[in-house]
Amino acid sequence: MPAFPYLFYNTIFRINIVTIAMMILTGIIVLVLLRLAQRNLDVRKPRGLQNFIEWAIDFTANMARDTMPSERMVQWILPLAFTMLIFLFVANWLGLIATISIKLNHPIPWLGLTAQNLAMAHGEVPLFDSPTANMSMTLGMAFMVWILSHAQGLRHPRQYFRHYRNPMAIIEEITNPLTHGMRLYGNIFAGEALIGVILTIPLIFGWLPVSIPLLLVWLLYSGFVSTIQAYVFTILMTLYVGHKSYGDQVDHA
Amino acid sequence: MFELGTFIVSIVTFLIMFWIIKTYGFAPLARMLEQRRQLVEGQISEAEQNRLQAEKYLNEQHTLLEEARKQAKEIVDAARVRADEQAREIVAAAEAEAERLLESNRQLIERERAEAMSEVMATVSSLTVELSEKLLHRHADQAVHAEMVQEAEKMLGDLAC
Numbered sequence: 157m158p159a160f161p162y163l164f165y166n167t168i169f170r171i172n173i174v175t176i177a178m179m180i181l182t183g184i185i186v187l188v189l190l191r192l193a194q195r196n197l198d199v200r201k202p203r204g205l206q207n208f209i210e211w212a213i214d215f216t217a218n219m220a221r222d223t224m225p226s227e228r229m230v231q232w233i234l235p236l237a238f239t240m241l242i243f244l245f246v247a248n249w250l251g252l253i254a255t256i257s258i259k260l261n262h263p264i265p266w267l268g269l270t271a272q273n274l275a276m277a278h279g280e281v282p283l284f285d286s287p288t289a290n291m292s293m294t295l296g297m298a299f300m301v302w303i304l305s306h307a308q309g310l311r312h313p314r315q316y317f318r319h320y321r322n323p324m325a326i327i328e329e330i331t332n333p334l335t336h337g338m339r340l341y342g343n344i345f346a347g348e349a350l351i352g353v354i355l356t357i358p359l360i361f362g363w364l365p366v367s368i369p370l371l372l373v374w375l376l377y378s379g380f381v382s383t384i385q386a387y388v389f390t391i392l393m394t395l396y397v398g399h400k401s402y403g404d405q406v407d408h409a
Numbered sequence: 410m411f412e413l414g415t416f417i418v419s420i421v422t423f424l425i426m427f428w429i430i431k432t433y434g435f436a437p438l439a440r441m442l443e444q445r446r447q448l449v450e451g452q453i454s455e456a457e458q459n460r461l462q463a464e465k466y467l468n469e470q471h472t473l474l475e476e477a478r479k480q481a482k483e484i485v486d487a488a489r490v491r492a493d494e495q496a497r498e499i500v501a502a503a504e505a506e507a508e509r510l511l512e513s514n515r516q517l518i519e520r521e522r523a524e525a526m527s528e529v530m531a532t533v534s535s536l537t538v539e540l541s542e543k544l545l546h547r548h549a550d551q552a553v554h555a556e557m558v559q560e561a562e563k564m565l566g567d568l569a570c
Contacts, residue, residue: 171414183426190434235431292415
């Protein structure tokens with residue numbers, strides 16, 4: 157178990173610095189990507205990156221159309237869904253492209269790197285990692301979506317509460333955000349963890365690198381999973397919010 | 410290990426990131442897409458309008474052509490009627506002229522014939538009288554002579570007629 161640096165380690169409000177920093181980095185990458193796509197923005201002839209981003213927007217819109225009750229809702233959720241899709245895509249891929257860890261021998265107690273933690277992690281302190289490989293972060297995203305969907309549902313209290321006459325619906329409301337967040341976390345964390353394990357396979361006979369083909373196969377698979385999980389998380393978000401969007405005449409602006 | 414701090418701060422971070430990306434990354438693209446949508450829509454409706462206009466023009470042309478054709482036919486018909494009339498008039502005039510010429514010639518011939526006849530009669534009557542005188546061996550006086558000529562002429566006139 158690697159030892160992450162924390163803020164406020166000794167309180168209940170401990171913050172994983174690497175996760176938050178990686179989120180900010182992901183956001184910056186996404187923003188740079190979108191700004192690059194906007195260079196030479198052309199209404200008539202989209203080129204290169206602009207074309208790709210337009211395709212991504214279109215893809216997101218179609219995804220939302222499949223799960224949302226009205227076109228108005230689709231246009232309302234589109235910025236969030238698009239940001240979520242591309243943000244999670246970049247976030248998932250960051251950990252695949254590289255994970256950087258440093259070997260730390262001296263404990264730094266105020267960052268949560270106590271001697272005991274360092275000993276458990278063999279002194280390994282990650283500095284560059286997928287933000288989505290952190291359970292708290294993915295649950296946070298899922299919780300945000302949960303709040304959003306219920307806020308959307310409460311615009312029509314009568315239909316909203318009628319839905320809960322069935323007690324199974326209440327259980328569903330608890331399991332949905334949990335699975336929503338844990339699914340993303342599990343997939344990405346497992347991918348990275350296995351990459352870490354494969355990298356520690358020793359050379360057979362002292363020269364045969366048996367880990368290389370394994371690593372290639374697992375990287376391909378993880379890349380596939382990373383992409384799919386970004387898609388799944390986003391479509392579930394539109395689905396949950398769409399489920400609670402009662403009525404079409406609401407002003408969502 | 411669930412960490413409350415990471416949980417809450419990651420939500421806040423994401424919301425901030427979302428706001429920045431939406432404002433500076435997504436909005437211009439969405440605006441552009443909206444512009445394109447409007448452009449395409451405008452062009453489609455414009456093309457439709459043009460098509461309708463073209464159809465209208467075509468119909469107009471058709472009616473105009475039809476009208477022109479009808480007018481041309483009318484004009485040709487009228488011309489034909491007038492030409493027929495004129496031809497008839499010309500023929501009638503020619504016939505009348507011929508008739509007139511024929512008539513005048515006939516009168517001329519008649520007159521000449523009458524003149525010739527009267528001349529012949531005068532000669533014949535005087536010859537008759539002279540012959541009679543010779544036969545009678547005597548001179549008829551002037552009065553008797555005139556009377557006999559008159560008588561001869563009368564009888565000849567009866568003969569000639």
